Amino acid sequence: MSLTALNDDISAVQQDRSLKVLLSAYACEPNRGSEPGVGWNMAREIAQYHQVWVLVSHTHRDAIEAELNQRPIPNLHIVYLDPFGWVYDWSQEGKRAQWDVHLHYYLWQIKAYLVARRLHQTIGFDLVHHVTYVKYSSPSFLSLLPIPFFWGPVGGGESSPRRFWEGLSLRAKVYETLREASRRLGELDPFVHLTARRSCIAWATTEETAKRLHRIGAQQVQVLSQVGLNEAEISVLTDYASSESLPIRFISIGRLLHWKGFHLGLQAFAQANLPIEAEYWIVGEGPENQPLQELAQTLGVAHQVKFWNRLPRAETLQHLGTCLALVHPSLHDSGGLVCLEAMAAGCPVICLDLGGPSVQVTADTKFEQQIGCKSMIG
Structure with missing residues (x-):
């Protein structure tokens, strides 16, 4: 994605000085694709212009510290946290369905807010930006902080067209049905609506997600891909x-x-x-x-x-x-x-x-x- 647009929106909050940015990046890891890559690349790019504190799960700690030992980033500060000391095990990634990660992520968001509130009292952040997970139907409790809140890019509003369901297994059809139900349940979550209403701007990865963000209360919505290459x-x-x-x-x-x-x-x-x-x-x-x-x-x-x-x-x-x-x-x-x-x-x-x-x-x-x-x- 273009970081120019992101930096312009951030600079609009406070001009002519380096900002103190709090970044929520549950998934954040160098040299990775998918969501961990999104979290790491966003943090690294914003740190070129501003002081950045990143909230991230311990599961990515080894990879982050190995990268920073080789290529330090002076403006980047990493804060590791997990709920109740529960570090999610990603060793089985890609080998089995992992429904419990959604519970871990939700609890992580609550823990992140408690940690961020204490940090804000000491550091005094200028703004907070939620990056990963890229999921519009889950709340970011960091929106409760008394500073401007930037959300996304978030996605998840996309659906598998029904005409493609014919070739899916029963297990896959059950997954798609549960995914749709989970998304609709998330849209009923009052904290999701609160997150949308409190966002200064909500970036959506696609038009489909943008429409859903409008429906749950986001006022300023723009379509912006969460992936990009430097x-x-x-x-x-x-x-x-x-x-x-x-x-x-x-x-x-x-x-x-x-x-x-x-x-x-x-x-x-x-x-x-x-x-x-x-x-x-x-x-x-x-x-x-x-x-x-x-x-x-x-x-x-x-x-x-x-x-x-x-x-x-x-x-x-x-x-x-x-x-x-x-x-x-x-x-x-x-x-x-x-x-x-x-x-x-x-x-x-x-x-x-x-x-x-x-x-x-x-x-x-x-x-x-x-x-x-x-x-x-x-």
């Missing part, structure tokens, strides 16, 4: 771009969850009129691993599909650079950082016109890549 990251990613002729190979990267839509990628690959040497690589791990492998067998393309499991970031990007296009058919992704990374690496993106990816992959960001006598838009 110049250093773009420079690194361009090194993975290949100038050589690429094989007919497609790749999907991410947690193997039903709503990531990789089953749609497999179906499209099987139905496309592609040469026998064409390949489809899937990088990631999660509960859909076995169902996806079985689907590849059923579709008769198992010999052309390679499952790489989860790989180190550098190795993942190397694989990306050897592929013709990224296939990212996510059903309700608020962000989709991998789409930005692929475009920065010169790799076209094939995605659905849904959620965060549809905000990034537009006519304004397209380029044309010639594939034989056909043209692919990326």
